[in-house]
Amino acid sequence: MTEENNMSGISECVGLDMDEKVLSPDEIKRISEAALFAAGYPLTFEKLGEVMGIPQERVREVITEYKKEYDGDPMRGIQLLILGNACQLVTKEVYADYVKAALGVRDGGNLSKASLETLAIIAYNQPATRSYVEQVRGVDSSYSIGVLLEHELIEEKGRLDVPGRPRLFGTTEAFLRTFGLSAPEELPPLENNIPSPVEEIPMIDGLDEVLSEKPAEAAADEAASVNPMAQEAENAPAGDKS
Incomplete structure (x- = not known):
């Protein structure tokens, strides 16, 4: 219909x-x-x-x-x-657990810490490229971006006009519904601004080698996101909004 x-x-x-x-x-x-x-x-x-x-x-x-x-x-x-x-x-979010129980909805699909961090960077700096997210996080974020795309919390907003034409990502209507916002401008201010890169790193040959030189702690966090067992044990859940 x-x-x-x-x-x-x-x-x-x-x-x-x-x-x-x-x-x-x-x-x-x-x-x-x-x-x-x-x-x-x-x-x-x-x-x-x-x-x-x-x-x-x-x-x-x-x-x-x-x-x-x-x-x-x-x-x-x-x-x-x-x-x-x-x-x-x-x-209302405060009644989410009661609604889930009444409808027989099982908890699941919660985002990992790595995915939430990636989502925050994109939300506050959209449209943003994967390379920008990785500059801020200091770790490869391909998996986290894929998870956010799968959950329809972010979407492609176009291409950056630089060599390699990397994709630009921004938040979706589903993101606004989930966090109870009318527009991205309603996001609460950050205590510490996310640093802006001097310039976007184009998606060219050799970028993987550059990005592989990442902090051990950040690398471990992203690895936990890829590993379901580690994710279940270590990542704090973020409840979805009904």
Whole structure:
């Protein structure tokens, strides 16, 4: 079933007249809430506006105010997230364990310390190349980047215009949902800024030899990420946000 069909069904459920163009803020809130609850995934302001027959800017304005109501109500077990040009209803992190237990969801897929470190570097310096991440960490980070791509926490954002044209990575919408952010700019400030390289190291022959000269401690940390047994024993889990 397509998203358009889903939204059409949602409109019927909430008793929406598709020809209605004048909606009060409370009506927009109720319709949006019903649609978001039924969808279970982010809906764009454009799609919600299309369904209600109103400009997406109006939807964003009302949803932004509605989010303040959610944020200011400690009795709610869910929260309203604004994710760029979309929004979503999600459970509060504090109740994640109860939700998992109720749904029979097993813990798993937690990120290693190495992967979390790599994610932080990319998040605060995006778009960033693998070579930049490795300069900051002092260790080969191919495996950690692969894990983050698999978890859809980062994605390719293009190519750097230098010899070798290395890939640029940045965070995804899934990253924002996981950490309860509306945009990367909402990341909390760092106590110590991640150092910026003097220049990007292009992906050329001989780079592996340069990067192999890494601190022993960092190398051991990355090795633990590759070794599942070591990861289970040594890496502290990072709980996913529902």
